[in-house]
Amino acid sequence: MNRHKTRRTEPAARAPQARRFPLAFPSVLPTLLGLVILALFRIPSPAQTLTNAAQVLSLNAERAAQKLPVAVKGVVTAAEPTWNGKFFVQDETSGVFVGNRTDYRPEVGDVVEVTGVTHPGSYAPTITSAKCTKIGKASLPEARKVPIEQIMSGVEDGQRVEIIGIVRAVTPAKTNSDVVIVSGGYRLHAFPKTPTDMDPMNLIGAKVRVRGTAAASFNAALRHMLSVVLFVPAYSDFVIEEFEAVDPFDEVLLPLNSIAQYQRELVPGKRVHIKGTVILQRPGEDIFLQDASGGLHLRTQQRESFASGEEVEAAGFPGFQNFLPVLEDAVVKRTGETHEMPVAQSVSVPDVQAGLHHADLITLPGKLLDRNFRRGRARDGGKPWTRTVLMLQQEDLVYTAEAETPTRETALAEIPIGSTIEVTGIAFTESGEDKKLKSLQMLLPDAASFRVLETPSWLTPQRLLIGLGVLLVVAIVAVTWTVMVSRRNAVLSGLIGEKEKAQAELQQAHDLLEERVRERTAQLKFQITARKESEVQYKAVLTERTRLAQELHDTLEQTLTGIALQLDATFKLFQDRPDTANRHLGLARELVAQGQVDVRRSVWDLRSRALEQFDLPGALKSSGKRLTDGTGVQLEVTAKGRVRPLPETIEENLLRIAQEALTNVIKHAHATETGIEIDYGPRNIALRIADNGCGFNPSQRTGPSDGHFGLLGIAERAKRLGAELTVKTEPGAGTVLLIQVALDQEDLSAAPPVVASAS
Numbered sequence: 001m002n003r004h005k006t007r008r009t010e011p012a013a014r015a016p017q018a019r020r021f022p023l024a025f026p027s028v029l030p031t032l033l034g035l036v037i038l039a040l041f042r043i044p045s046p047a048q049t050l051t052n053a054a055q056v057l058s059l060n061a062e063r064a065a066q067k068l069p070v071a072v073k074g075v076v077t078a079a080e081p082t083w084n085g086k087f088f089v090q091d092e093t094s095g096v097f098v099g100n101r102t103d104y105r106p107e108v109g110d111v112v113e114v115t116g117v118t119h120p121g122s123y124a125p126t127i128t129s130a131k132c133t134k135i136g137k138a139s140l141p142e143a144r145k146v147p148i149e150q151i152m153s154g155v156e157d158g159q160r161v162e163i164i165g166i167v168r169a170v171t172p173a174k175t176n177s178d179v180v181i182v183s184g185g186y187r188l189h190a191f192p193k194t195p196t197d198m199d200p201m202n203l204i205g206a207k208v209r210v211r212g213t214a215a216a217s218f219n220a221a222l223r224h225m226l227s228v229v230l231f232v233p234a235y236s237d238f239v240i241e242e243f244e245a246v247d248p249f250d251e252v253l254l255p256l257n258s259i260a261q262y263q264r265e266l267v268p269g270k271r272v273h274i275k276g277t278v279i280l281q282r283p284g285e286d287i288f289l290q291d292a293s294g295g296l297h298l299r300t301q302q303r304e305s306f307a308s309g310e311e312v313e314a315a316g317f318p319g320f321q322n323f324l325p326v327l328e329d330a331v332v333k334r335t336g337e338t339h340e341m342p343v344a345q346s347v348s349v350p351d352v353q354a355g356l357h358h359a360d361l362i363t364l365p366g367k368l369l370d371r372n373f374r375r376g377r378a379r380d381g382g383k384p385w386t387r388t389v390l391m392l393q394q395e396d397l398v399y400t401a402e403a404e405t406p407t408r409e410t411a412l413a414e415i416p417i418g419s420t421i422e423v424t425g426i427a428f429t430e431s432g433e434d435k436k437l438k439s440l441q442m443l444l445p446d447a448a449s450f451r452v453l454e455t456p457s458w459l460t461p462q463r464l465l466i467g468l469g470v471l472l473v474v475a476i477v478a479v480t481w482t483v484m485v486s487r488r489n490a491v492l493s494g495l496i497g498e499k500e501k502a503q504a505e506l507q508q509a510h511d512l513l514e515e516r517v518r519e520r521t522a523q524l525k526f527q528i529t530a531r532k533e534s535e536v537q538y539k540a541v542l543t544e545r546t547r548l549a550q551e552l553h554d555t556l557e558q559t560l561t562g563i564a565l566q567l568d569a570t571f572k573l574f575q576d577r578p579d580t581a582n583r584h585l586g587l588a589r590e591l592v593a594q595g596q597v598d599v600r601r602s603v604w605d606l607r608s609r610a611l612e613q614f615d616l617p618g619a620l621k622s623s624g625k626r627l628t629d630g631t632g633v634q635l636e637v638t639a640k641g642r643v644r645p646l647p648e649t650i651e652e653n654l655l656r657i658a659q660e661a662l663t664n665v666i667k668h669a670h671a672t673e674t675g676i677e678i679d680y681g682p683r684n685i686a687l688r689i690a691d692n693g694c695g696f697n698p699s700q701r702t703g704p705s706d707g708h709f710g711l712l713g714i715a716e717r718a719k720r721l722g723a724e725l726t727v728k729t730e731p732g733a734g735t736v737l738l739i740q741v742a743l744d745q746e747d748l749s750a751a752p753p754v755v756a757s758a759s
Contacts, residue, residue, distance in 0.1 A: 054093035056118055056125050057158070061223070064125040067117035072096070072127075075138050076110040077160055078213040078231040080176070088158050088213050088231075089114060090141050095158035095213065099126040104134070108233040111136040122220035124157045140233070143211035148184035149525060154225040156214045163230070164209050164241070166269040168317065168329040169301055170200040176232070179203065180329070181210065182269070182317075192232035204331065205244035205271050211237040248273050248315035249333065255293035259318045260325035271315045274327065277339050278306045279361050280426050280445050287332060288359055288426045288443070289314070290342045295359035295426065297321070298330040308445055311337040322430040322438075324358050341445075344424045349395045353437045358429045364442065365422045365453060366392030366399065368415055369496055388412040388447075392423070397437075398499060401425065403444035411447045418456035424449045438510070546716070555656075558663045559595035562627050563588050565666065569630045584630050591626065615643055616651050620658050620676050627662050634673045635662070641680030650741060653717040654678075654687050661689040661737050664710045669693025669735060689737040695729040714739075 049069045050056055056070060074091035087106045088097050098114055099121060106112060116130035143162040151161055165183030176191040177200065190210050194200065212232035216225045232238050248271040256276055266272070276289030276296065283305055287298045289312070298314055299321075306312055316330030344363045351357060352364070370391040375384060390401040390412065401423045403412060415421060425444040432438050444450065465482075468475050566588035573581040617639040624635045645651075658676055665674050671693030679686040701711065711727070714737070718725040721741050729735040 050118070052093040053089070053091050053096040053158070056096050056127060057094055059118060059125050061120040061125075064118040064120045067119070067129075069115075069117055070127050071113070071115045073111070073113045073135075075141060076106045076108055076112060077140055078215070078233055079106045079108055080231070081105075088215070090158070090160060090213075095141075095160065097121065097124070097126045097158055097215075098128075098130050098132070100128040100130055104132040106132065106134075109137050109140060110134050111138045120223075123154070123216045123218040123223055123225055140237075143237075147529070148186050149529065151214055152186045152188065152228050154216050154228060157216045157228075159214055160211065161214050161230075162209065162211045164207065167203045167206050167208055170194075170203050171301070172200045179208075179238075181208065188228050188230065190230040190232055190238075192238035193235050194238065195235070201331065202243065203240070204329070205248065205269070206240050207242040207269070209239040209241050244271070249313060251315075253313075256289060256291050256296035257294040259296065259327060260320070266318070269317070271317055272327070273313070273315050275311070275313045275335070277342060278308055278310045278312055279341070280308065280443055281306050287312075287314075287330070288361075290361050295357075295361060296325070296327060297359040297428070298327045298332070300330040300332060302330075302332055304332070306332065306334070307338075309339055309341050311335045311339055323433060323435070324355070324429065324431055347427075349397045352427060352429070352440060353397065355429060355431050355435065355437060357427045358431075360427055361425070362427045362442075363422055363424045364394060364399075364427075365420060366394040366401075368417055368419045368421055369393055369398070370417065371412070371415075373413070390415075390421075390423075392421070392442075397440065398503070399440035399442060401442040401444055401450070403447055403449065405447040412450070415450070415452065416456050419452055420454040422451045422453055424451075432510075555659075556595060558627070558659050559591050561663055561667060562591045563595070565631055566591065566629075587626070587629055594626070615645065616654060617643060617678055619651075619655050620678065623655065623659055624662055624676060627659070627666060628674075631666050633666060633671055636673075636675045638675070638677050639680065640677065643680055646685065646743070650685070650721060650743075653721050654685070654739065654741070657714050657717050657737075657739060658687060658689060660710050660714055665689075665691045665693060665735075669695075671734070684740060684742050686741075687739045690734065692734045695731050695733045695735050697731055698727065698729060 049071050051070075052072055053074065056064075056072075059068070072089065072091055074089040074095075077088045077090045077095060079087035085103070085105055086097070086099055088095055089112060090096075098116070099119060100116075104112075111134070113133045113135055114127060114130050116127045119126045119128040141160050143160040144156075145162050146156060148163055148165075150156060151163065163181070163183050165181040167179055168182050168187070169180040171178040172194070175193065177194045179190045179192060179194070181188055181190055190212060192210065192212070194203070210230060210232055212230035215229050215231060217227045217229055218225050251271075251273040253275050254272050256274055259272055259274070274289070274291075274296065276291040278287060279290050279295065280288045283303045284301060285299070287300060287306065289296050289298060298316060300314075300316070311334075312332050313335055314327065314330045314332045316327035319326050319328040342361055344361045345357070346363045347357055349364075352362075368390060372389050374387045374389075385404050385406060387402065387404045392399055392401055403425075405412070423442050423444060425442040428441040428443055429437055430439045430441075465478075467478050566584045569584040570581045570588065573584065617637060621637040624637060628635045662674065662676070665671050669691050671691035674689065674691040674693075677688040677690075679688070715725055718739055721739075723739050723741040726738040726740075727735070728738070
């Protein structure tokens with residue numbers, strides 16, 4: 001049960017009841033006066049102290065702001081030296097953050113008593129004004145295995161959880177490294193203590209199991225969660241289950257345009273190997289490569305600079321951004337080769353709108369509508385730069401061209417508005433679910449990546465004014481022409497304004513649609529999860545009922561049958577042979593004790609005592625001896641092949657099948673001899689039970705409707721094992737029961753160690 005979802009309301013403090021006075025006529029006035037004073041000066045009872053973390057987390061923000069008293073005892077699960085005494089503490093109910101600075105500097109594993117008051121916190125309720133007392137040390141609470149969707153929803157804030165995922169990126173640090181992990185399609189940051197003798201790059205692509213305290217990253221002003229991080233306090237909480245099988249740089253090179261194409265051998269979470277020429281780099285953000293097949297967008301945190309035209313190799317995880325392919329978390333290496341910049345393709349607007357040239361180096365003309373500038377300094381404190389953004393139009397496509405250049409370069413700033421230019425750069429497109437182009441941004445490698453095709457007309461208002469001073473005769477014509485040009489400019493400005501307004505409205509509609517899609521997706525995920533949980537619970541209940549029915553039939557009923565047989569023998573021999581009757585009576589007492597053991601084992605779902613003391617042949621021999629003793633049936637148990645341990649489920653079900661079959665022989669077959677043979681093959685195991693009894697007609701056999709569940713239980717257990725069940729019998733010819741179980745590698749490796757071996 002999710003403790004965060006439980007809402008507990010504190011009982012309201014009851015006001016002391018006013019003492020009742022008799023309202024005799026002479027004392028009415030003093031009595032009323034006393035009641036008024038009591039009502040005015042009534043003192044409320046103190047608030048009830050919260051004694052566990054779940055009670056704190058169940059408060060809403062308004063209730064937590066009332067500074068309710070808290071006294072909890074738990075284990076410190078996360079505390080860093082840079083937190084100034086703040087820490088997470090977890091008790092048997094939940095985990096909560098102690099959010100104020102304290103003189104006490106906790107360590108992970110400390111058992112502490114915390115007293116303080118509640119606080120709304122910036123996301124979940126916390127404890128503040130805390131006084132902490134260390135009372136010992138303890139192991140950290142066991143991390144709970146919960147769905148990644150539940151962790152990323154924020155409801156596990158403050159709890160120790162466990163996830164399994166693939167490492168995407170590693171940022172080493174002195175204490176806790178920043179490890180980016182992808183699990184179930186979600187991306188989160190974990191902060192484990194990684195070994196100092198390990199190259200962090202070797203972790204990328206590894207499958208890891210991480211246990212730690214979940215904490216929300218939030219917008220404190222809005223109390224909105226932004227993401228979830230994991231604080232991993234111990235080396236043992238970061239388990240590398242599997243490194244990448246092969247260095248991705250040793251894999252076959254793939255063409256750049258093929259990472260989003262169908263590849264049968266591509267495994268989820270596996271990196272791919274590519275090679276290309278650097279066209280453009282934004283350090284710490286991304287790199288654009290080009291090869292003979294096309295271009296590709298690489299997202300990488302590397303700050304190492306690569307020159308345009310330099311050939312590099314990269315390994316990364318194929319992904320999608322805005323419904324277009326991208327290589328995420330790429331690791332880039334130099335090859336030592338340098339090539340000339342690839343020749344840019346001259347493309348048409350329909351091709352761009354069809355999404356054919358994403359991340360390609362292209363050339364596209366356009367009319368300059370507007371431009372703006374932004375100045376700043378390099379991220380490493382280097383030289384100042386100017387980012388110039390040009391707004392261009394070609395046919396019905398309005399797009400931007402962006403270049404980041406040193407401040408002293410003014411070539412882009414000197415292009416007259418209204419010029420027709422040709423820009424060469426990376427086509428960075430954004431598409432929607434309908435595969436239609438939403439926006440185009442041309443990323444120019446440098447300030448020289450443009451060519452002016454046509455300048456604006458020379459007939460401008462300024463030149464007309466100069467002409468008025470020279471030729472008075474043409475003054476009226478000049479003025480008229482000026483008005484016409486002004487109108488044209490006004491119309492053009494109006495068109496630009498309308499398009500900007502339309503673009504803003506389109507963006508607003510797009511944002512609203514995305515928000516509604518996210519809300520609906522969250523609702524659907526919640527509904528699907530609830531349905532799946534309901535189905536799993538129903539199946540679990542049904543399976544458990546079936547197992548209990550089989551267990552009672554295979555243990556308690558067989559034991560009661562043995563007791564009945566021994567008591568019948570005792571009754572028959574009591575008068576003539578008391579000693580023999582007493583022996584049978586002792587066997588009945590042993591079966592009663594065995595029945596008690598079987599009932600306890602059924603309740604606690606423990607392994608059969610026979611299988612704990614013997615191997616399977618020994619257990620069959622011991623169980624068969626108890627069942628056949630005094631019945632006149634001769635039992636022989638043999639084993640072929642190398643006797644070895646098998647998984648508990650297989651051994652337990654084979655033992656129960658043999659017991660049920662032997663009980664049927666004793667009760668119904670009227671046999672004098674029966675044999676149990678177990679054959680240990682290299683990849684299978686076969687159990688054969690044969691008797692010389694009366695046999696039966698398979699088409700006329702009794703079943704559950706007649707109160708006989710033996711063969712039904714045997715068939716169900718065989719089905720559970722995935723085994724092949726064969727029954728050979730006919731009237732007067734005995735019965736042979738054969739069960740063959742195929743063993744796979746997991747069954748062989750999951751087998752328990754041998755405890756004892758029966759001869």
